[in-house]
Amino acid sequence: LSTCLELDGIRNSFDFLSRGAGIEDYSYRLTDIVSYDDESVFEIEFGQREDAEIPMFMGSMFINTTDYALVKAEFMINPAYLQKMKGSFISNPSRDFTTWPVSVKYSVSYRKIGDRYFLNHVRGDLEFQSKQKKRLFNAVFSVFFEMAVTSASTENVTRFDREELAPAHDVFSRTIKDYDPVFWGNQDFLKPEENLLQALKNMKVRLQEFSQ
Template identity: 25%
Template sequence: MRPIIFTSFRHTISVQLSTLFLAALLLGFQNVKAAFFQQEESQNYEQYKGVVKDSESKDILVFATIAIEGTNISVITNTEGEFLLKVPSSMTDARVRISHLGYDDKIIPLSELKSSNNKIYLDIAVTELSEVEISMPKDAAEVVRKALSKKGDNYLGDHSIMTAFYRESIKKRRRNVSLSEAVVNIYKQPYSSSRKDVMKLYKARKSTDYSRLDTIALKFRGGPFNTLYIDFMKYPEFMFENGQLDYYDFSFGRTTLINEKPVYVINFKQRPDISLPLFYGKLYIDANTYALTSAIYNLNVENRKEASEIFVRKKPARAEVYPTQAAYRVDYRQNDGKWYYGYSNVQMVFKVKWKNKLFSSTYAISGEMAITDWKKNTAKEFVQPRERLRPSVVLSDEVSGFSDPNFWGDYNVIEPEKSIETAINKIRRKLRRIKS
């Protein structure tokens, strides 16, 4: 029997193409007045800029986490290894923990950080273990099943409200043609609950250079939900639907030590007799608690026709559109012995080939979201249906653009990569010329 893996997945991650520039979904972004629990004007803050690198090779470390100990404040390094951390001025005695998969954590007093040009080096900590040093299960698939069955024990069991920063971009070849950013509130359900999380928009801005999109308009349908649904432990059905673990081959990689804790590395890929596009990659599972700490994986897009049907909702008749890459990553963080969703990333590359045209166009679409603060939802706050973001949302083109440098206030964001920063600065210059 053929698996039906993408019933839900197709709904949450899709790309929309059309010869016309489709009207953006108007979600009333300008009228959103609800405040987050982290109020923008509530207190002064200090900001710290820097870069995180490998202590030996001096290579930059992407997706490193910089967090304030004893709080839920954190941020992620960008593709250049850079970070911008905003901390309330009252936290004079705070300590900063810097962590990255495969490296020893480093703890630095906040007082030792400068406002800019901080260089932080992490030491490699992954140590290979022989099977003699740890009791190895016989079945890798059973480890995955056990991790899924223990999510109620290992992950947050409380209702919580999380502040998250989301960014998506579309590039044609190597040039940015669309940039979107948003701060959202995630009303997170307990991991043991089957109820889906709810999101509410606080701030958003976007700019699109349609002249570089030729006659194609790409819409990243799903927006922040694309990254939220990669929370594997909350939404395992989007990778392994009920009973579909049997469609995969699981095997052990070399068990490792990460921060002095043994971690199983589980490789997985679709069975050779399964023809539909499924996933392949690695799962990092704590050997003692069976908590999934990270997952890095790809979608098999070798079958061009079927892979295209997953993502492309609408396209011009004269164009062939198909993905050449679909990569995903999710990282979890721990607080008081409980794990929770901390960061996720989606990277997709599409090829657009027109009939009777010699050359094709390549578009790279990416989305990433990081939890920057959270609290327990002890008051059982909820979002009215009319205020909720829809899982089919497309961030509006009708927001304020990139004209306000203080747009985010004291919210922690992911530092933009250099190419994005350059594009934003160009947009700002255009806006200044228009105003003058």
């Protein structure tokens, strides 16, 4: 949860958007105008300049052509410098294994409610390689985290009570090996491989049809 909230680049300022926070080390290129949520957006590619020798991001951001708001960003840590950030992703390395990150990708999107934009969806996909001592081949494994905001309200907003708050640094993890669609019948459930945002949209449509 903490990582998802930290990836809110509007609140915490992406360095590829903030003046004085490294923006001079990036190069930008307008590549297209595409449709996003039925509105036109600029697609802008960015990457670190050749003379920047520290790990930085590269990817694409999508900016509304009307109000110039950031609606989505898809980016990754430059693979050429990923080894320098090994300690940021592997906190307790094993003596018998050598493990390193090979790909770190993020996606963040925002949704307009009224005249303001709110965090809508966050996802991170990380891939690692690991080699055990005296073994010839490496093992590859992946991990992802994801958060979707299902609703937001701007009226009569009050703070949550302490007992209603989830600890930001707790890890919610579960390995799902298989599932039985017959067991769930016509009830809504999330398949492990299903796109979270699309699944939630489908559930919302079905709930609206049910209430009519």
